[in-house]
Structures are given as C-alpha cells and as structure tokens.
Amino acid sequence: MKVVFWGKEFFRLKDSLDGAFSGHDILVADPADDRGALGDAEMLVVRPVTVDDALLSRAPALKLVQQWGAGAEGIDLDACSRRGIFACNVPSIGTGNAEGVAEVAFLHMLILAKRFFRAREKLLEGKVYTPPGMALWGKKACVIGLGNVGRSITVRMKAFGMKVTGVNRTLPADHARWGIDTFVTLTDAEKAVKGAKFVVTALALTPETENIVGEPLFRAMDRDAFFINVARGGIVSRQALERALEEEWIAGAGLDVLWEEPHRTDDPFLAHPKVVVTPHIGGVNDASLEGVLRFIAGNAALLAEGKRPMSCLNESGTGRKKS
Numbered sequence: 001m002k003v004v005f006w007g008k009e010f011f012r013l014k015d016s017l018d019g020a021f022s023g024h025d026i027l028v029a030d031p032a033d034d035r036g037a038l039g040d041a042e043m044l045v046v047r048p049v050t051v052d053d054a055l056l057s058r059a060p061a062l063k064l065v066q067q068w069g070a071g072a073e074g075i076d077l078d079a080c081s082r083r084g085i086f087a088c089n090v091p092s093i094g095t096g097n098a099e100g101v102a103e104v105a106f107l108h109m110l111i112l113a114k115r116f117f118r119a120r121e122k123l124l125e126g127k128v129y130t131p132p133g134m135a136l137w138g139k140k141a142c143v144i145g146l147g148n149v150g151r152s153i154t155v156r157m158k159a160f161g162m163k164v165t166g167v168n169r170t171l172p173a174d175h176a177r178w179g180i181d182t183f184v185t186l187t188d189a190e191k192a193v194k195g196a197k198f199v200v201t202a203l204a205l206t207p208e209t210e211n212i213v214g215e216p217l218f219r220a221m222d223r224d225a226f227f228i229n230v231a232r233g234g235i236v237s238r239q240a241l242e243r244a245l246e247e248e249w250i251a252g253a254g255l256d257v258l259w260e261e262p263h264r265t266d267d268p269f270l271a272h273p274k275v276v277v278t279p280h281i282g283g284v285n286d287a288s289l290e291g292v293l294r295f296i297a298g299n300a301a302l303l304a305e306g307k308r309p310m311s312c313l314n315e316s317g318t319g320r321k322k323s
C-alpha cells in the first residue's frame with residue numbers, strides 16, 4: 001500500500017518511517033512540489049494542514065487521511081465522508097502526546113513562577129537568593145478543557161500539591177480520578193479563574209471555541225496570575241491578550257502555540273518581557289514519536305487488510321470510493 005507523508009518535516013523521520021512501515025510503499029512529499037505523489041496514494045499522513053476538496057480531488061485512490069497527532073481541525077471531515085475516505089487522528093493520551101503537552105504546560109508555569117530569565121540575570125551578576133519566585137504548591141490552578149490533554153495536566157497539578165478547578169462543557173464521569181477538586185461549566189469560565197494563579201487552556205479548536213478566551217476572562221483573572229496556552233492559538237483573542245499584558249490585568253503568559261504556524265520571526269510576542277514562547281513542542285518528544293508511529297502503522301496494517309482503522313473522526317467514512 002502506498003502511504004504518503006505530506007510535508008517536508010517528515011524527511012527528518014525517513015529512517016523511522018521506513019522501519020515502522022516495512023512492507024508498505026513510503027513516500028515523503030513536499031506540498032510545494034509533490035511531483036504527483038497523491039495520484040496513487042492510498043493513505044495520506046498529515047501534520048496540521050488544510051485537507052479539503054481541492055486536495056482530495058488530486059488523490060483518486062485515497063482511502064484514509066491520517067492526522068499525525070490529535071488536533072485534526074484542518075481536515076474537512078464532510079469532504080472526506082463524501083468521497084468515502086476515512087479521516088482519523090491519534091489519541092493523545094497513552095501515546096506520549098498528551099503527556100508531553102502537560103509537561104510543556106509545567107515548563108511554562110515553572111519558568112514564569114520562578115522568574116527563570118531574571119534568575120539568569122542575577123546569576124551572571126554574581127548574586128544569590130534572588131529573585132524570589134512563586135511556589136506552585138498550595139496554589140489554585142484552573143484548567144480550561146478537560147479532554148485528554150487537560151486531564152493529563154490536572155493530575156500532574158495534584159502531584160504538585162495544587163488546588164485544581166476544571167472547566168469544561170460537561171463534567172467528566174471520572175473527574176475525581178484526574179485530581180479535579182472543583183468543576184465549573186465553560187459558560188462560567190470567568191468565575192472559575194478568580195483566585196487562580198495559573199490558568200491553562202487545553203481546549204480543542206472548533207468554530208465554537210475560536211477566540212473564546214477574550215477580555216472578559218483576562219479581566220476576571222488575578223493581576224498576579226499567569227495564563228498558559230498549550231492548545232491552539234486560535235482559542236485566544238490575540239488583541240485581548242495583548243491588552244491584558246499591556247494594562248497588567250495578568251502577570252504574564254506562556255505560549256506553546258501562536259496564531260500563525262509557522263510563526264513570523266518578528267512576532268512581538270517572541271520578545272515580550274512578560275511572555276515565554278516555545279515553538280509548539282508539546283507533543284514533540286521521544287515517547288510521542290514512538291507512540292504516534294506505532295498507532296499510525298497499526299492503522300496502515302488495518303487498512304491493508306480491508307478493516308476499519310482506529311480513531312475515526314468521520315463515522316460515515318467507508319474507506320470505499322463512491323461511484
């Protein structure tokens with residue numbers, strides 16, 4: 001079966017791909033010059049990109065669009081269904097993805113709370129015992145979005161001795177298992193963030209959640225609180241965050257995602273003194289590489305056997321072309 005990996009970033013993984021997909025015809029294609037790679041592709045593996053009718057029309061043999069990771073907002077599920085193409089993602093939890101994103105959320109929390117860059121300045125000045133930082137222990141934290149990533153964050157917050165408020169549309173049935181002390185519905189998020197020293201967003205990006213974090217939420221936060229986004233840039237109103245920092249509604253922000261990816265190197269947030277930015281590295285780690293590869297290779301094997309792949313996002317997908 002021919003499997004096409006769509007994007008130049010897959011070239012650096014070629015050896016791993018060859019090993020994991022032994023027995024399949026593997027091709028890494030540059031979307032800017034794919035040289036007809038889609039013509040006989042049966043499985044297309046993508047990073048966050050737009051997969052729409054225009055792209056699908058170039059792949060008449062396609063049976064499966066497979067997202068590399070959990071966030072598949074770029075895939076037009078209806079377009080896939082109309083063509084009888086499965087659209088699947090990789091479950092984030094248990095593959096190293098959600099776990100890695102949770103760790104990066106803590107990276108940002110700790111850098112901000114411990115004033116890491118200021119501490120480096122003091123170190124180079126020959127000073128010790130300064131600057132004083134904030135302890136995570138005993139603090140209230142608020143996690144907005146209680147999917148796999150959100151719950152991976154909350155359970156780690158409890159290990160740090162934090163008091164955790166979870167925000168979601170509905171209360172997860174197993175919320176106690178994930179260390180959630182208090183639950184608040186998404187419509188009341190402004191109430192949930194009051195008193196929290198850390199507010200972390202882990203929502204999926206949908207038309208309903210786009211720009212859901214705006215001025216009302218930032219105004220409701222404590223002035224010494226930090227905002228962390230490890231979800232998608234589009235969850236947050238950029239203008240609202242800029243104003244919140246400028247007018248000191250919040251103490252600072254940690255961002256693993258931006259509004260444009262790849263980002264502009266002259267983006268003002270990259271040099272903002274109150275903002276820590278990382279280049280969307282949450283799910284990029286050794287464990288997730290192994291876990292994602294294993295899962296996608298498993299779907300390739302199922303597809304080759306004529307079976308339904310795992311983690312389908314479009315239940316109407318059939319894997320067969322409609323006449």
